[in-house]
Amino acid sequence: MTDSTTQDVVYKTDTLIAEDIDTYLDLHQNKSLLRFITCGSVDDGKSTLIGRLLYDSKMIFEDQLAALEDDSRRVGTQGEDIDFALLVDGLAAEREQGITIDVAYRFFATEKRKFIVADTPGHEQYTRNMVTGASTADLAVILIDARKGVLPQTKRHSFLAHLIGIRHIVVAVNKMDLVDYDRDTFDKIVSDYREFAQEIGISEFTPIPISGFKGDNITKAPSENTPWYNGPSLIDHLETVELDTVAAQNRPFRMPVQWVNRPNLDFRGFSGLISDGQVTPGQQIRVVPSGKTSTVKSIVTMDGNLDQAVTGQSVTITLEDEIDCSRGDVIATADAPPESADQFESTIVWMSDEKLIPGRGYWLKLASQTVSATIAEPKYEIDVNTLEHLAAKALELNSIGVAEVTTDKPIVFEPYADSKQLGGFILIDKITNATVAAGMIHFSLRRAQNVHWQPTSITREDHSGMKNQKPAVLWFTGLSGSGKSTIANMVEKKLARMNRHTFLLDGDNIRHGLNKDLGFTEADRIENIRRVGEVAKLMADAGLIVITAFISPFRAERDMVRNMLPDGEFIEVHIDTPLKVAEERDVKGLYKKARSGELKNFTGIDSPYEEPDNPEIRIDTTAMTPEEAADLIISKVIP
Template sequence: MTDLMSATVNEVKELGIDTYLETHQNKSLLRMLTCGSVDDGKSTLIGRLLHDSHQIYEDQLAALHSDNEKVGNAGEELDLALLVDGLQAEREQGITIDVAYRYFSTKKRKFIIADTPGHEQYTRNMVTGASTSDVAIILVDARYGVQVQTKRHSFICDSLGIKQFVVAINKMDIVDFDETVYNKIKADYIKFAEQLNIDEADIKFIPISALKGDNVVNASTKTPYYTDKPLLELLEDSPAAGANTDFEARFPVQYVIRPNLNFRGFQGTLTSGEIKVGDAVKALPSGKVSSIKEIVTFTGNLDQAEAGQAVTLTLNDEIDISRGDVIVSANSTATVSNKLQAKIVWMHDEPLILGKEYNIKVASKKTTVRVTKIDHTIDVNTLKQGQADSLQLNEIAIVTLDLSEEVLADIYSNNKETGSFILIDRLSNLTIAAGMVEQVLNTEKSETNFSEFELEFNTLVRKHFPHWQALDITKL
């Protein structure tokens, strides 16, 4: 029996199965990601966390030893990166390509780790892992210091609203745990972070050796200059991002259900704020007003719902609400617009084409959009602004978007769910960009006078025959 199984069995015997399950269910969850430059040891660090905290079962350990003999890259040491790198190409090349998620728990809390790739061509994969994380663990190779990808990943994490950073200076064993090396990298990173929105108080630095285990789960005697806790304890004490209860209520409608003639409900997840039975609400973009009749869940009706809860709402009036609409408080300051300014990360091999029609998905709303202007690009190495007529893979820019219809959107820093979006290629259906709303601009009205038939026909053609690349006549 492995240490993990023994510890679990003993805890169940001590507490009883019901108490054990309740305690485990009520543990707080921390989502984190590892990022940094190529070969900084991200996968090895996660493997070390799992190994030294006894989170590996006997069959996994046996498979690890078998794989280590075939494709291990750690010399005489056990290559713990193989616990995470699951794709054949990753193991053969010794790199991470896809985002790998691993779950584990300690007596204090539960964790979900996203292991993100360090290669520049896989930056788009890293954006996926960062979008849901509370903490970013930035790996820095002690031999090379702060690299281009270190800056790129830090910038993306900051842009995506991550507030807590742990800079793990890895491979300290190779430089004999030299304090001078540690202090220089620390100073270099702080200097770069000053250009971002990262508060120095939110950055923790720690010298580690993921391969040897120093300061990962257990404190190391080789770093007397480091007096803080080992990495796992730092993570156990890190506050998780709570539900967004401070912002106004936002309820994007995911589904409209009508199982019988007497029931019409609107399903979705409350992304921010709270709502109560009897509250006056309005549906956007139509602006029609009603009040909440019921808040329905699988386990019974509620008097109120808070951010993060998935519920079904029924209203006291039969107003027109469709998938993609957003229910807000009747006195909400929320606005709708067909014009946004946003920061986007281009994630497709083919370049962005100004004026080309793409699909956009904001919360549960899907419509069409054109990027009409690249306001400026952002060089992640220097953070200087540049000019461009197009965007290539992994480039980041501030752009202006013209949507074919009005949508509710919030500034990303206020509400991640209604302030973020993806762009989708209309032919391949591939996600080609991820974006964060910087500013909701004033709605632009078309000055042309097309008949209702012409407008509907144009919409029909663009929806069902996207390969024709028909122009949106409302934008002419």
């Protein structure tokens, strides 16, 4: 063969391969995608089932299969059998213990559909991981060990799947090979599950008898071991079930705005992911919460303009009119817009080791909106095993409760039952940026709709102008006995001599009136600071220089007050005194009582004090007198 002939053959072969790859990619690109989870109790066979699905759908490479066979022999699997769970249990701790801890995501495809499956942990202590996996799922496969029947964790995961809004439930009665494929055993389990499902509102589910280990009714049904079963195989059901995105396309159009796209002065578009419905050029829209209306001019994508966009597509929309619209707003159908409110009743799944503190500020993220929010004391906690409503002061790790949520400004929402995207939110700790909870909005509270901000004619600028001063809040924080009140009082006296308009809010004095109903628990301390912050804000609006003297031990609450005020008006003053020195100055005898156990929740003894990270002013009281400290503070505050 000549060189030219060889080159021609190679070129033709490469062309064929390229064409085959293109055909393969086109085929998969046009398939629908189903996201589902496997869940249930410990050792029900979730990981084994997913491994079997990957194996049967030919989604395992030869080197993976060889490694899997070696691993199976190492862990003691008998004969030629393969331990499919090892394909999914990726963490060392999972393989050592034979359990699932983390959420493992796997992709596979059949001729009809693509799938992303999440293998979620069965242990109760990893419930938060299960909720994470379920949050984006269209379907849940609830596995039940045929030998054990319906267990408490089976009920827990079923309840959570229903709570998260998963409409399609498959009850896979697994390990049928270990009960000799007995039909009565299967029927009894299905009957027990149906009784529980009706209690929690699951009206329909698909029961399938399977063996993940042996492969019965996984890809083909009925298997020769279950001639009495006349339903679909698991794969057949997964390939044909209706996707949630199909139902969402029939709802009114919604698109949370993620980004205002302004590459040049001639183009202004609004980019986002369509959460519900569909949109076309010429369609009338409304921007919420402003209520401004316009008409869709064009739908822009990287591949060109579209005549229509539907649920699940990321697009940029241009409008006929120049109206105000920014990140966090929602572009919606003009005649059926979503609501906006700042108070809601919600179900909250707590996912943090640190318990919920009622009244503490958290970041709430819903779609593209991020606002500050506080959670009230729970109305009740739900016992997932019995469905009882239990009294609760707070929520701890893996607890589920119902509580009122208040945001610092109205957000656009829909009930979670109608829209996961506009009804589901997460809570984020303001200090650590860790996600601490997932929430689902039920409805807005009526009072949130009836209370509106009343504009006044005299502005805060007018108030400060009349006093010829810039308003500020000097927030003194430090241990009891640090000298906060002494220095704050001296600062106010010196400012009064300078004809400045001031007001001093002292911790002890406030507790004689405004906050006399509060104790010294962590939740009460947070509410104490919240109230003081609101009062200080109103006084600053009146143009005053407000001086506060509070222990205010938690950074989160000090930051909460800072966020209430315009930039530059909150001045944190850390009266930095070592605990030993503060205790030596204990003129009130409080430390002595705390040390003896007479006084509970005392800061520095049995309740923590979180020092400011970057205060505007730090006063070392071991190095200067109160008068020197007051002069230093005034020199930094008054120009």
